[in-house]
Amino acid sequence: MANKAPNTVQIIQKILDSAIRDWQKTAYLTILNEVMLNLTGRVLKRDSGALIANVGAVSRIVGNVIEIGVDLPYGKGWEKGFTRKAFFLRPKSKKALAWGGSVPAPPRAFKTLKKNQQFFSKGHMIPAKQFKARPFLSTAIDGTSEEISMQLSNEIQQRFTREIPDWNLKVSLRIV
Secondary structure, three states: OOOHHHHHHHHHHHHHHHHHHHHHHHHHHHHHHHHHHHHHHHOOOOOOOHHHHHHHHHOEEEOOEEEOOOOOHHHHHHHHOEEEOOEEEOOOOOOOEEEEOOOOOOHHHHHOOOOOOEEEEOOEEEOOEEEOOOOOOHHHHHHHHHHHHHHHHHHHHHHHHHHOOOOOOOOOOOOO
């Protein structure tokens, strides 16, 4: 009788480990899909696709941990918010910056420019600006946590039902 308990514990541990490994792949894809949706218009609009490619390249399953992340500096900036420093804008290929004329003038210039009037500048100061956080990773993880826990619960339940059909088992998870 003493030998049965460790055997049962080992069987349960083996079933749980197997179920968690299979669940990790599903959970990883669920979170990654949510991040991709956030990057393609829900939170940020995709420009070059470099951020999406970086999230895909950096994210992975390592042991018992699902790692979703980004290592591009501007990705971290959008996730947490950032301040752009003030800078002086100079013309690159001409002697002066020009706007107005057939091209609409910037909103601040509407008071000084008449229709089709052009404005020239040797350069001007662009002020510092605070950009608010637009989290695309943390919202994806928070938004899918309930779905992912249900997936894990279902995976464990199915695995126990398949492996040990004569046991009557109910699995429930709680996010802490």
